[in-house]
Amino acid sequence: MSETHASSILKNLYATAYGAVNAYKAYIPSIDSLQEGLYVNLKINADNTGSSTLDINSFGSKSIKSSTGSDLASSDLSTDKIVALVYNGSEFQILAAGTTNSSMSSVDNATNKNTSNHFRTLDVLQSQHTGETIIESGWVDSFGNANEIGADEANSIGESYDNVNKLYEGSTGSINQNSDKDYTTESNYLQQEWTNSNQSTSQATVASGTTVTLSSGVWPTNAESARISFDSGSTFFDIDSRDSDTQLTLASSATNATSDYIIRMSAFDSGEVKFNLVESGSGLDTTSGKTYSAGNANGSFPASKAFDDLTGNNQAYVANSPTDWIKIDFGSGQSITPIKYTMICWNGDSNRNQNESPKTWTFEGSNDDSNWTVLDTQTNVPTWSNLEKRTYTFINSVAYRYLRWDVTANQGFLDRMQMTELEIIESASSNSINEYVSIVDTFAQKEDTSSWSDINSASRTETLNSQNAYYWLSYDPASGYGDGTEVKVFNQSGSVWRKIARNNAGTWQYNNDATNTATENWTNATTNDMLHAVSQAMSSQANNRMTGAELAAITDAEWEAANGFSTSVNSLARGVTLHSTSSTQNPSVDQYRINYDSDNVAMDLRSKTFDPGSSPASAFIWAKVEHTDVDGAGTFSISRNGGSNWETVSMVQQGEAISGDVRILRSVHTFTTGSGGEDLRARYVTEAGKPQKLHAWGLQARD
Numbered sequence: 077m078s079e080t081h082a083s084s085i086l087k088n089l090y091a092t093a094y095g096a097v098n099a100y101k102a103y104i105p106s107i108d109s110l111q112e113g114l115y116v117n118l119k120i121n122a123d124n125t126g127s128s129t130l131d132i133n134s135f136g137s138k139s140i141k142s143s144t145g146s147d148l149a150s151s152d153l154s155t156d157k158i159v160a161l162v163y164n165g166s167e168f169q170i171l172a173a174g175t176t177n178s179s180m181s182s183v184d185n186a187t188n189k190n191t192s193n194h195f196r197t198l199d200v201l202q203s204q205h206t207g208e209t210i211i212e213s214g215w216v217d218s219f220g221n222a223n224e225i226g227a228d229e230a231n232s233i234g235e236s237y238d239n240v241n242k243l244y245e246g247s248t249g250s251i252n253q254n255s256d257k258d259y260t261t262e263s264n265y266l267q268q269e270w271t272n273s274n275q276s277t278s279q280a281t282v283a284s285g286t287t288v289t290l291s292s293g294v295w296p297t298n299a300e301s302a303r304i305s306f307d308s309g310s311t312f313f314d315i316d317s318r319d320s321d322t323q324l325t326l327a328s329s330a331t332n333a334t335s336d337y338i339i340r341m342s343a344f345d346s347g348e349v350k351f352n353l354v355e356s357g358s359g360l361d362t363t364s365g366k367t368y369s370a371g372n373a374n375g376s377f378p379a380s381k382a383f384d385d386l387t388g389n390n391q392a393y394v395a396n397s398p399t400d401w402i403k404i405d406f407g408s409g410q411s412i413t414p415i416k417y418t419m420i421c422w423n424g425d426s427n428r429n430q431n432e433s434p435k436t437w438t439f440e441g442s443n444d445d446s447n448w449t450v451l452d453t454q455t456n457v458p459t460w461s462n463l464e465k466r467t468y469t470f471i472n473s474v475a476y477r478y479l480r481w482d483v484t485a486n487q488g489f490l491d492r493m494q495m496t497e498l499e500i501i502e503s504a505s506s507n508s509i510n511e512y513v514s515i516v517d518t519f520a521q522k523e524d525t526s527s528w529s530d531i532n533s534a535s536r537t538e539t540l541n542s543q544n545a546y547y548w549l550s551y552d553p554a555s556g557y558g559d560g561t562e563v564k565v566f567n568q569s570g571s572v573w574r575k576i577a578r579n580n581a582g583t584w585q586y587n588n589d590a591t592n593t594a595t596e597n598w599t600n601a602t603t604n605d606m607l608h609a610v611s612q613a614m615s616s617q618a619n620n621r622m623t624g625a626e627l628a629a630i631t632d633a634e635w636e637a638a639n640g641f642s643t644s645v646n647s648l649a650r651g652v653t654l655h656s657t658s659s660t661q662n663p664s665v666d667q668y669r670i671n672y673d674s675d676n677v678a679m680d681l682r683s684k685t686f687d688p689g690s691s692p693a694s695a696f697i698w699a700k701v702e703h704t705d706v707d708g709a710g711t712f713s714i715s716r717n718g719g720s721n722w723e724t725v726s727m728v729q730q731g732e733a734i735s736g737d738v739r740i741l742r743s744v745h746t747f748t749t750g751s752g753g754e755d756l757r758a759r760y761v762t763e764a765g766k767p768q769k770l771h772a773w774g775l776q777a778r779d
Contacts, residue, residue, distance in 0.1 A: 091132075092119040098128040099137065100153075110135050112165040117158055124153040130161070130168050139167040227681055228757070231719070234679040238769075243702070244681055245769040246762055249527055249674025257517070257650050257668040259349035262342075264521045268514045268607040270296050270339040280306060280337040285329040286316075294321035296339065298509050301659065303352050305338045306330065312340065314354045327354050341513040342654065348539075349515055350664035351654060509656040512546075512611035516651035519556050526646040527764035529675040531635040536624040536668050543663040544655040546614055546621045548576065551645045557606050558582070563613075563651070564639065565622035566630050567592050573639035576620040577601075577609040586613035587620060594639070607651075614653055621653075643675070643765055678764040679710075683757050683775060685718065691752030692716055692777035697725055698742040699760065700734075702769040710768050713759040714745055714775075721750025722759060738771065 095101035102118060110132065118130070127147040129137040140148055140161065152170070153159060160171035227244060229235070236247040259265070272278050278292040288304065295318055296302070303312040304324065314327035343352035517523070538545050547565070554560040563577040570592035577586045580598065586609045589597040599616075601609035613620040635641050641648075650668050695714045703709055709729070713722040727741035734740065758775045762768040 089115060090117045090119075093121045093130075095121075095131070097122045098124050098126060099131075100128060100140075101131045103133055107133055110138070110163055112163060114163040115171075116161045116163075116168075118161055119158050120153045120155055123151050123155050124148055125150050128153065138163070141167050141169050143170050145169070228684045232679075232681045234677045234762075235681050236676075236679075243769045243771045244679070245767065246676030246679040246764065248676060249529065251673040252532065253672055253674055255523055255670045255672060258347055259344050259515075259665060259667075260347050262344040262349075264518060265344075265349075265515050266518055266607060267340050267342045268611060270302075272336045279334055280304070281334040282306065282326075282330045282332050285332065286326045287319075288324040288326060288330075290322040291334075295324060298341070298511055298659075299324060299339060301351055301353055301509050302339045302341045303343065305340070306333055306335045308336075309338055314352065315339075316354055341509075341511060342515050348664040348666045349652065349654070351509060351513065351656060351662050353660065353662050508659050512615045512653050512655045514607040514610045514651060514653040516550075516607065516610075517649045519553065519649070522550075522553060522647045522649040523670075524646070524764075525641075525648050525672070527674045527677050528641075528645075528672045529643055529765065530632065530673050531641045532632050532671045532673065533628070533635075534630060534668075534670045535628050537666040538624050538664065539666075540663045541661040543658065543661050544621075545624060545663045545665050546653040546655065547624060547627045547668065548610060548622060548651045548653070550649040550651070551641065552647055553649050554579065557649075561606065563606070563610055565620065566626070566634060566640070567619055567622070568626045568629060570594070570619070571634070571637075573637060574619065575639070576613040577606065579606070584609035586610070586616065588613075588616050590617055590619070592619045610651060611653060614655070646765075675765040676762075676767050679760070679762045679768070681760045681770060682719065683759070683773070686756045686775060686777070687754050688756055688777035689754065690779055691754055692747070692756060692779060694744060694746045694778045695725075695756060696742070696744050696776040696778070697727070697758055697773065698740065699727065699773040700738065700740055700771040701760075702736070702738045702771060703766070704737050707763075707766045707768055709739070709741055710760055710762040710766070712741075712743070713761070714747075715750070715757045715759070716747055716755070716777075717751055717753030718755035719757055719759070720753075723747060723749060 089104055089106065091102040091104045093100040093102050100118070100121070102116070104116070107114070116132070126149070128140045130140050131137040140153075142148060142152065148170075161168040162171055163169075227235070227237075229237075234246050235244050237244055272280075278290050281289045281291065283289060297318070300315050300318040302315055304315055304326070305312045313330050316325045316327040319325055341351055342349055534547075536545075536547065548563050549565075550557070550561055550563050553562075557579060559579050559581055561579045562575050564573050564575055566572070567574045572592075572594045574592075574594055575587055575596060577584065578598070579585075584601045584604050584606060585598040586601055587596050588599045589595045599612075601612050650670075652665050652668060654663050654665070656663055695716070697712060697714060699712065701709055709727060712725045712727050714725050715722045723745065725743045725745045727743045730740040730742055756775060756777050758773060760770055760773070
């Protein structure tokens with residue numbers, strides 16, 4: 077088709093017919109002759125009763141034929157309906173009969189097959205664009221417009237119908253959505269490990285239930301802050317102490333065995349991830365504190381000493397004489413030493429009044445109630461309900477078992493007592509952790525970001541205890557964190573996204589460059605996995621570390637800077653690296669949050685059923701879609717058995733985009749797989765985050 081010819085048929089030509097029934101006339105000033113490919117929209121002035129003609133501008137009467145080339149039947153042209161006609165050089169052919177969009181099909185009584193002309197939408201667009209029609213002889217068509225009749229919404233997902241513009245698209249996303257990582261279970265995360273592969277061929281022998289001896293090599297120096305598994309990670313035991321280079325003591329009993337082992341530093345507890353610092357002593361809850369009273373006795377009290385209910389609410393121990401005392405049994409004692417505690421008690425005289433007479437608390441570490449140690453540190457604090465509230469702070473230097481309260485002067489009573497661990501004091505003999513330990517989402521648990529349009533901000537909930545927690549990300553990590561996976565941080569001082577670790581053809585490496593830029597200097601990790609590479613990156617260069625404060629400081633624009641997040645990123649993995657130089661100070665992270673805006677969700681749109689009368693050998697599909705060149709056109713499939721088997725169709729764009737990003741696609745497909753059937757359907761699938769739109773589509777079948 078010549079360029080001049082294409083220009084003429086792209087004109088929007090419209091006229092109202094006049095003249096006698098079956099002999100229609102029209103006047104269109106812009107037409108100076110009849111040319112092949114001429115397209116006209118004609119408003120009918122009267123119903124036809126049979127074969128009909130059209131004379132435009134007195135150029136001569138030309139026959140009007142149906143889309144199949146046959147003469148018109150009665151009422152093929154209806155009053156006040158608009159019909160689209162194209163001149164083929166000798167006669168006018170109907171492109172859009174005067175039917176409404178609501179009718180899906182009409183039936184040819186002779187063949188009992190669908191012969192409706194719902195391809196008018198495509199036919200008009202196609203003729204405007206290339207001068208050709210796609211209605212082909214021998215085809216049976218099913219539907220022509222997804223706006224009203226073409227979608228099986230009961231079996232489609234993710235679709236959103238735009239009633240104003242009459243089209244389908246993926247459901248619109250939302251702004252300011254939060255994606256939280258709460259560290260509630262370790263099964264969702266990979267954790268840095270020390271295994272026997274680092275210790276030659278050594279194995280661990282569990283003897284006497286709690287003692288573990290290494291056959292060769294040495295235990296890591298910080299092993300007492302770790303956990304150990306003898307069944308490939310199915311069960312982990314806390315390590316109570318590292319007794320020697322080759323011997324450990326467990327905090328709980330394990331089955332006697334000799335096997336390979338795995339050691340982990342990290343642990344998940346009450347929604348946070350932290351180092352696994354073992355705190356022994358089952359009798360005293362040093363995490364949240366316990367209130368010791370007659371009504372909630374976490375220790376044992378002498379049976380000969382009664383408790384009186386003085387207030388109706390709280391039970392209290394009443395001392396009848398200066399020699400009376402109360403003993404509280406902690407249970408198994410405390411094996412971590414020394415420990416600093418704070419203890420608060422409310423006490424007074426026998427009339428439940430404040431009593432300034434000193435009371436003495438003492439510790440005892442043996443089983444025969446001897447060797448009592450007086451607590452010499454006490455601080456008076458404001459009174460509470462006429463009682464004296466005293467706070468004692470003390471350091472436990474041995475594994476004390478009993479706590480005793482003596483009345484040294486007047487009668488009195490103990491209303492209640494609370495004890496909590498204040499902090500663990502590092503001793504010269506303990507081993508500092510001094511380790512960078514990394515945790516990351518498992519590959520299966522990585523975040524699906526395909527519908528995200530951007531990242532606005534990020535935040536964290538952490539408790540550092542004078543130590544450190546660092547944060548990092550991997551955009552679109554390769555399968556199983558394989559070849560091509562990169563780990564990144566945003567370097568605030570350099571204002572750049574910096575790669576700190578990568579999988580290079582199966583070898584994990586870390587960036588050892590000392591600058592705060594995007595410059596890279598790659599060194600093979602000592603242990604060939606992601607977490608060790610990340611930890612080495614951070615231990616080697618301060619510019620590879622991104623703190624929680626720096627994470628929160630990344631701006632919206634910086635998130636989307638070069639090498640940062642973009643709409644082409646389909647997934648990300650979030651990592652945390654803990655670092656402590658202490659044997660007792662334990663940094664922890666509760667939550668790693670990312671705030672984002674989402675785009676259109678993925679759409680799986682399916683057509684309604686179409687029975688062509690027999691199992692088709694071939695199918696023809698067309699679609700009017702709206703997409704950018706970057707998005708691609710989505711995926712089209714066809715099934716002839718109601719969707720039990722789908723076959724992908726390779727759609728070909730017809731000409732250039734009609735307007736903006738609106739395009740016409742078509743394909744002829746010969747079925748090759750799956751059982752035959754008479755339930756022909758089409759399917760259109762888009763990716764999340766791709767704002768693709770389906771304006772109309774059509775489907776034909778041929779035996």
